[in-house]
Amino acid sequence: MYAQRVLSGMRPTGSLHLGHYHGVLKNWVRLQNEYPCLFFVADWHALTTQYDDPQGIVGATWEMIIDWLAAGVDPARATLFIQSQVPEHAELHLLLSMMTPLGWLERVPTYKDQQEKLENKDLSTYGFLGYPLLQAADILIYRADKVPVGEDQVPHIEFSREIARRFNHLYGREAGFAEKVAEALTRLGARRARRYEELRTRYQEQGEPSAIERAQALLDEVPALSLADRERLRGHLEGTGKMILVEPAALLTAAARMPGVDGQKMSKSYGNTITLREDAASVTHKLRRMPTDPARIRRNDPGEPGNCPVWPLHQVYSDEACRAWVEQGCRSAGIGCLECKQPVIDAILREQAPMRERAREYIEQPELVREIVAEGNRKARHLARETMRDVRQALGLNFG
Ligand code: TRP
Ligand code: SF4
16 A cells, blocks of 8 residues: 655744644644654745844754654654755755746745735845745655645645646656556556556546546555556656656645634734643733633623633633533623633643643653654655655756
8 A cells, every 4th residue: 555645844933832732733643643744844944034043943943843742743653854954855946946937936925925024024035935946845855645734835735736747747758658657557457457547538538536536546556566657657647747746735724723812813923822831830820811801890790702812712622511601600790700711721731731741751851852853854864865866867867
């Protein structure tokens, strides 16, 4: 069985907060049980906006990796690594840059958006324009099938698909492609080969996307197929050349909108976060200080949960019985706001307890983290080198 590969990356922002946990990390932890997963720190991507102040990147990287481990990302299941420690990403980025039309980069919506958002910084740089291309290289170098990302990153995945398609189109037409396909087909066995042709026709004539998925599943059933033959047949299916680079798909995480301690979305730039391993006293303090429905000036003024920033936290952390208690107690002034906040405080502390526990070991023995990442870098590099060998060969750049 040729398992689908999952890859995702994060820029090194240092300590992560509960918004990252609910929005991203919980999803990674689930995925690592379902697919071979690669998770990496995009430290070069940090440089695209932080080129004037790169000193914090290394520290932020280690902090963030400890948070991944604390959240339950398991190095026995997933490969954890650092982008800059696999320099093949840079080589692929460079080679892809040769065939990337400037207009494609200028049209990626995050380009202008981010430039406007960070207007106090000069982002009319070559590196910043190339941000999505570096991301495409990150993805394509592992032939990742699925990339778990938030909504904002979808244009980057779409861009990566276009780059893969363009690369395959330009360089996938190896000599003797048709003959090689015919030979690969004999390895499927007569019955499967017939089924494959049927599905291919259905895809190419009627554009039925399920046909291509079924045909790919059929290829996955044949362990005797070499990687090269598998790529050829995938390319043949889609009517391009040999599929050297795999087109990735975004795996959209249902946007868990994690509220911060002011009712807005939790985000570092709003200063309303609770970090993954924040100490209990600070968590308690932040929640007790949180504003509530302004109508509740005195303890016996009734309130309305719909007007209170604590209420969205109950949506995340409380069960139905607790929420009914809040609604009733708030509207009748039967409970006080501190009383109402207590179940949320308790739930957050309960959620953080195992994270704090897991992190302790890594904080006490930082060499454990180094070892995990060294092993991850090695594994990632091995995969990246395989792809680069094929990429160089497709371009005819073998000097060996
Ligand atoms: N651009 C992504 C972000 O800001 C980070 C990233 C870099 C990434 N390379 C990637 C995500 C490859 C997924 C795959 O969140
Ligand atoms: Fe908010 Fe709870 Fe106070 Fe009502 S009782 S205003 S929901 S904190």
